[in-house]
Amino acid sequence: MAEHTQGTDTPTTAPINVPDKPALEGLETALTQRWLAEGTYKFNPDTTREQVYSIDTPPPTASGSLHVGHMFSFTQTDVQARYMRMTGKNVFYPMGWDDNGLPTERRVQNYYGVRCDPAIPYNADYQPPAQPAKNQRDFDVVSRQNFIELCEELAVEDEKVFENLFQTLGLSVDWDLTYRTIDDTSRAVSQRAFLANLAAGDAYMAEAPTLWDVTFRTAVAQAELEDREVPGAYYRYPFFTGDGDKIFIETTRPELLAACAALVANPDDERYQPLFGKTVKSPLFDVELEVKAHPLAKADKGSGIAMVCTFGDLTDVTWWRELQLPTRAIMGRDGRIIAETPEWITSDAGKEAYAAIAGKTAFSAKEAVVELLKEADLLDGEPKKITHPVNFFEKGDKPLEVVTSRQWYIRNGGRDEDRRQRLIGRGKDIDFHPSFMRSRYENWIAGLNGDWLVSRQRFFGVPIPVWYPLDAQGNPEYDNPILPSDAMLPVDPAADAAPGFEEAQRDQPNGFTGDADVLDTWATSSLTPQIVGGWSRDEDLFAKVYPFDLRPQGHDIIRTWLFSSVVRADALQDCAPWKHAAISGWILDPDRKKMSKSKGNVVVPTDVLNEYGSDAVRYWAASARLGADTAYEIAQMKIGRRLAIKLLNASKFVLNLGATENSVLGGDLSVLANPLDRALLAQLADVVTQSTKAFDNYDYARALQLTETFFWQFTDDYVELIKDRAYGAAGEAEQASVLAALATTLDTLLRLFAPFLPFATEEVWSWWRKGSVHRAAWPAVLEIPGGDTTMLATVGVALSGVRKAKSEAKVKQRTEVLSATITAPEALTAQLQAGLADLKAASNAREITLVVGDGDLAVTDVDLAPSDEPAKA
Numbered sequence: 001m002a003e004h005t006q007g008t009d010t011p012t013t014a015p016i017n018v019p020d021k022p023a024l025e026g027l028e029t030a031l032t033q034r035w036l037a038e039g040t041y042k043f044n045p046d047t048t049r050e051q052v053y054s055i056d057t058p059p060p061t062a063s064g065s066l067h068v069g070h071m072f073s074f075t076q077t078d079v080q081a082r083y084m085r086m087t088g089k090n091v092f093y094p095m096g097w098d099d100n101g102l103p104t105e106r107r108v109q110n111y112y113g114v115r116c117d118p119a120i121p122y123n124a125d126y127q128p129p130a131q132p133a134k135n136q137r138d139f140d141v142v143s144r145q146n147f148i149e150l151c152e153e154l155a156v157e158d159e160k161v162f163e164n165l166f167q168t169l170g171l172s173v174d175w176d177l178t179y180r181t182i183d184d185t186s187r188a189v190s191q192r193a194f195l196a197n198l199a200a201g202d203a204y205m206a207e208a209p210t211l212w213d214v215t216f217r218t219a220v221a222q223a224e225l226e227d228r229e230v231p232g233a234y235y236r237y238p239f240f241t242g243d244g245d246k247i248f249i250e251t252t253r254p255e256l257l258a259a260c261a262a263l264v265a266n267p268d269d270e271r272y273q274p275l276f277g278k279t280v281k282s283p284l285f286d287v288e289l290e291v292k293a294h295p296l297a298k299a300d301k302g303s304g305i306a307m308v309c310t311f312g313d314l315t316d317v318t319w320w321r322e323l324q325l326p327t328r329a330i331m332g333r334d335g336r337i338i339a340e341t342p343e344w345i346t347s348d349a350g351k352e353a354y355a356a357i358a359g360k361t362a363f364s365a366k367e368a369v370v371e372l373l374k375e376a377d378l379l380d381g382e383p384k385k386i387t388h389p390v391n392f393f394e395k396g397d398k399p400l401e402v403v404t405s406r407q408w409y410i411r412n413g414g415r416d417e418d419r420r421q422r423l424i425g426r427g428k429d430i431d432f433h434p435s436f437m438r439s440r441y442e443n444w445i446a447g448l449n450g451d452w453l454v455s456r457q458r459f460f461g462v463p464i465p466v467w468y469p470l471d472a473q474g475n476p477e478y479d480n481p482i483l484p485s486d487a488m489l490p491v492d493p494a495a496d497a498a499p500g501f502e503e504a505q506r507d508q509p510n511g512f513t514g515d516a517d518v519l520d521t522w523a524t525s526s527l528t529p530q531i532v533g534g535w536s537r538d539e540d541l542f543a544k545v546y547p548f549d550l551r552p553q554g555h556d557i558i559r560t561w562l563f564s565s566v567v568r569a570d571a572l573q574d575c576a577p578w579k580h581a582a583i584s585g586w587i588l589d590p591d592r593k594k595m596s597k598s599k600g601n602v603v604v605p606t607d608v609l610n611e612y613g614s615d616a617v618r619y620w621a622a623s624a625r626l627g628a629d630t631a632y633e634i635a636q637m638k639i640g641r642r643l644a645i646k647l648l649n650a651s652k653f654v655l656n657l658g659a660t661e662n663s664v665l666g667g668d669l670s671v672l673a674n675p676l677d678r679a680l681l682a683q684l685a686d687v688v689t690q691s692t693k694a695f696d697n698y699d700y701a702r703a704l705q706l707t708e709t710f711f712w713q714f715t716d717d718y719v720e721l722i723k724d725r726a727y728g729a730a731g732e733a734e735q736a737s738v739l740a741a742l743a744t745t746l747d748t749l750l751r752l753f754a755p756f757l758p759f760a761t762e763e764v765w766s767w768w769r770k771g772s773v774h775r776a777a778w779p780a781v782l783e784i785p786g787g788d789t790t791m792l793a794t795v796g797v798a799l800s801g802v803r804k805a806k807s808e809a810k811v812k813q814r815t816e817v818l819s820a821t822i823t824a825p826e827a828l829t830a831q832l833q834a835g836l837a838d839l840k841a842a843s844n845a846r847e848i849t850l851v852v853g854d855g856d857l858a859v860t861d862v863d864l865a866p867s868d869e870p871a872k873a
Helices: 027-038 068-086 102-112 144-169 184-199 254-259 314-322 348-355 362-375 417-428 437-446 521-525 528-533 539-545 555-572 605-612 614-622 634-656 675-696 700-721 732-753 758-768 791-808 826-834 836-843
Strands: 052-054 090-092 095-097 114-116 140-142 178-180 203-213 225-241 246-251 260-265 279-281 288-293 305-309 384-393 401-410 431-433 467-469 512-514 548-554 578-584 817-824 848-852 858-864
Touching (some): 068 548, 068 614, 068 700, 095 144, 102 144, 140 144, 144 178, 203 384, 246 305, 260 314, 305 314, 431 437, 634 700, 700 791, 732 758, 791 836, 791 858
Parallel strands (some): 260 288
């Protein structure tokens, strides 16, 4: 490679230094090190907001597996970042690592053989075992702070793998702008934001029905749900009126019969209208309950009357809340029926029936209740087998339960129509790319049925920064929380004493207790603009980057990451957090199924990077438009590799013809003596115009398509047409004209391709220019008076026609054409006349006759000179 100097667009003229055998191999390693050493992509903090283009980069889960989806979406962001940098923007392009959450917790547990218990004191000298125990019961139990330190230690190693991948891929990230979502800064920002929400009334604690994962033993937010089709059955059995009449219900959850608080039917259902307001008695447990009317009850579902339990599902929660039903919870947080007989079950038979299910799992309790119903001859017919959707935690493997618990919430419009409309309005302040993705955002808000539950009953995460005073009996005063000062952040209430108290007063009467919960990982990830932008720590930087210009992300987390980020920005900064949202699609396998680790169809990215090279992989990713689910296609990568190699070889040819930096046109176009040269540059100017417009509309795929199409026309047609002139056969003026056209086109193509093929373009740039192409300016439109943008295509078609005739005659392409006729419409023959000298030279023709005629351009009557040597088959 040529000697390389960082910096300017056109500094002092560089010597031409073209390698004999250009190759892509080795470019990633060499150029990555050069860019890092020279700070090619560094953000300059000495700037103004108008000069900055800031990107809220998605922080990947470093404890997760590498897959091609990382290359796909991050490349799409990078091409936009590179374009903006070339337009003169001071690009703020950070990288974060999302090491806060269950994936990291699991990985650290298994890697080191440890379990976290916040109640255990911090041990500054702790060292994990050299080999983790085989059984989790034998794992070391460590404090939360020790666990976080182990997370950060392991995360460093995991992040090196990701960082190497992203650097190999050519991401133009400023690697000095990195963060972790569990580091001290992120935890302090997350806690500071929560306290600000609390002070403003946007965060609150409430005891309410909560979706609960019995495996992880934690609350789950609405955004973390997924429906899964599971087998089930409808069980039909009666409740009894005071007259002894049977009222049959059908349910999939007979195990919750003891939790029944009412029966409910649609108010328009004439079958049950006489029962509304009256009481019935439950089978087995002999509990009296009222029959209620509610419009959500479906007359055509089952028997038309439903058993309302506290709580079988979210519909039960709605009925419980709106009908003001009593709470009769029997499901514990461990997924088992509570052992103690509830107070509402008073009969001896009812207590005996409850004893049969106490302490059992939901599955075993269902079996027990069904058996009791059978024994009492109350089960009407055989269960009706069905398959139905059931709520699961997205990371869980057991159906969610609904339990009553005390949790923290952040207001998100789920219970406040004014806030709901304001958040929809914030979405309208953001330009979504593609625009239809905004509807997913709005539809999610419209479907919210409650505020954002942000507390989690996990050990690892950002602790909720709250303590509670204890009264004389040792009971927490939840309505009078103790809060830390800002200088104390980050805090861990499970390990740090509350302000004004000593550690010895923890969990003692008239002392304090710490909130044991942590914040939902999205509660911290929703603050990535604030974390990396310097909010509450570097307000000068924050003012220069916020609101961010771009949030790139996948469409599957619009409801989580994007929406939660808007919620936090709305409350904290009273604005939308970004100006643009670029939404990527999924990567699909050859069967058009989403690639995911659970499906076992993930491709390891290092394999394709090693085989085809980074520019080829980037070409595949950048060929897909935003929002489009895209198939994983090796064929597309092969096309990209072929393009990158052709760029090297074509550039070598152009430079070896004599094109230099001094040949690149500026304001003086007088050197352009040939119509074909002017036509080429006029067409190129149109490509620059359209590519710029495409990039400005975040349609980078269109910009790549335009540039690639022109490039192949340039190499296949123009370069072949002008070889004689380039070698001086038509005189110095014609040679100077063609060298100016070649140099200007190569210069512009390198800039146009630079966002997509950063390695090949930088390599070629180093052969004849100083500085980096990635710090060069985006090409300006060079106006070419009299330039015919379609002329090259016409002359190229004619050249192809002559070549086709030679191929059909099975002679070499250098065989002389004694004469040929080209028939075309008048406008095309005029173009052919202007380029006739180049056409004759390129086709080695003595005479070409142009004839005006209707229809498509046609090459006929090709008379070839005798050939001593036939063409090879």
